[in-house]
Amino acid sequence: TRILGIEGTAWAASAAVFDAAADDVFIESDAYQPESGGIHPREAAEHMHEAVPRVVERALEHARETHDGPASEPPIDVDERSSSGQQAAPVDAVAFSRGPGLGPCLRVVGTAARALSQALEVPLVGVNHMVAHLEIGRHTSGFDAPVCLNASGANAHLLAYRNGRYRVLGETMDTGVGNAIDKFTRHVGWSHPGGPKVEAAAEDGDYVDLPYVVKGMDFSFSGIMSAAKQRYDDGVPVEDVCYSLQENVFGMLTEVSERALSLTGSDELVLGGGVGQNARLREMLAEMCAQRGARFHAPEPRFLRDNAGMIAVLGAKMYEAGDTLALADSRVDPDFRPDQVPVTWRARSER
Numbered sequence: 358t359r360i361l362g363i364e365g366t367a368w369a370a371s372a373a374v375f376d377a378a379a380d381d382v383f384i385e386s387d388a389y390q391p392e393s394g395g396i397h398p399r400e401a402a403e404h405m406h407e408a409v410p411r412v413v414e415r416a417l418e419h420a421r422e423t424h425d426g427p428a429s430e431p432p433i434d435v436d437e438r439s440s441s442g443q444q445a446a447p448v449d450a451v452a453f454s455r456g457p458g459l460g461p462c463l464r465v466v467g468t469a470a471r472a473l474s475q476a477l478e479v480p481l482v483g484v485n486h487m488v489a490h491l492e493i494g495r496h497t498s499g500f501d502a503p504v505c506l507n508a509s510g511a512n513a514h515l516l517a518y519r520n521g522r523y524r525v526l527g528e529t530m531d532t533g534v535g536n537a538i539d540k541f542t543r544h545v546g547w548s549h550p551g552g553p554k555v556e557a558a559a560e561d562g563d564y565v566d567l568p569y570v571v572k573g574m575d576f577s578f579s580g581i582m583s584a585a586k587q588r589y590d591d592g593v594p595v596e597d598v599c600y601s602l603q604e605n606v607f608g609m610l611t612e613v614s615e616r617a618l619s620l621t622g623s624d625e626l627v628l629g630g631g632v633g634q635n636a637r638l639r640e641m642l643a644e645m646c647a648q649r650g651a652r653f654h655a656p657e658p659r660f661l662r663d664n665a666g667m668i669a670v671l672g673a674k675m676y677e678a679g680d681t682l683a684l685a686d687s688r689v690d691p692d693f694r695p696d697q698v699p700v701t702w703r704a705r706s707e708r
């Protein structure tokens with residue numbers, strides 16, 4: 358199976374081709390970089406409009422270069438098309454991120470995916486971006502039933518599989534974790550994205566007191582962010598604020614991840630999302646897992662930040678399970694929650 362994946366929920370215009378037989382993922386991405394402030398939805402959508410055709414073309418070029426002829430078992434009508442002079446499709450299906458994300462961006466990507474599926478005469482697969490963050494970790498780790506910590510820009514939650522769905526065990530009560538960090542760095546005057554800058558500054562910092570808010574399985578970032586801004590305005594060195602911000606925010610995520618492992622009885626944790634690129638967060642999670650005899654897996658950075666590779670990989674699983682979309686049902690959903698997705702692609706015995 359060979360699947361074209363297209364991602365465009367926020368800042369990354371990305372296309373990928375996943376070749377299941379070779380277990381090879383080719384990704385071509387083009388990031389939107391705001392000139393000032395954070396992500397502006399309309400500008401991000403304009404970026405999608407401009408960049409998606411280019412990254413898709415590059416991914417399809419790669420698919421054509423690396424393979425001759427039809428993608429997998431050719432359906433009869435593909436042969437007919439070939440003999441009528443039209444080239445066989447270089448992929449078996451087109452998978453796209455349906456949500457959650459910024460509506461204007463999702464609509465551009467949805468339109469592109471529908472057009473491509475029609476032009477190539479292959480099915481359309483609608484992928485939940487959050488489930489894709491989880492499934493790429495499951496794919497690259499080989500873990501069977503992991504708990505997943507999604508630590509991304511616009512989200513933060515813990516997912517685990519139960520009775521046919523990925524259930525949200527715990528989540529942020531306000532902003533996503535990356536967005537919270539980015540709000541602090543905007544206040545300080547640093548350019549977007551702020552996460553890597555906080556990570557670098559934290560290396561030279563000492564601890565100052567900041568709020569730490571975990572309520573049951575949920576957590577909140579707004580109080581800690583306001584306090585961090587206040588400390589900075591009061592003249593506390595920015596390195597100290599960054600260090601303390603990381604210790605508290607990642608400590609909260611680690612505490613709830615541990616509780617999720619304990620509740621589910623799982624001994625596997627995978628990490629997802631762009632904040633997962635942070636070495637301190639990975640260190641805390643790895644240490645917590647080691648202490649309780651659980652295994653920890655963080656995918657490589659290209660699979661952590663938003664990318665079409667994870668869309669193509671989950672798209673292949675869904676395609677193989679026959680989980681494709683009719684054009685009429687293919688509208689995007691900015692609030693698409695992971696627990697709305699019936700998990701069709703796991704073996705029946707596992708479901």
Ligand code: ATP
Binds near residue numbers: 512533536550553635
């Ligand atoms: P979502 O998947 O929820 O739609 P998103 O589209 O905003 O999120 P991601 O690529 O998952 O994007 O994550 C981007 C976020 O990751 C940004 O907020 C950025 O600051 C943060 N980030 C990137 N690198 C690091 C790092 N080294 N440490 C902490 N945060 C980081």
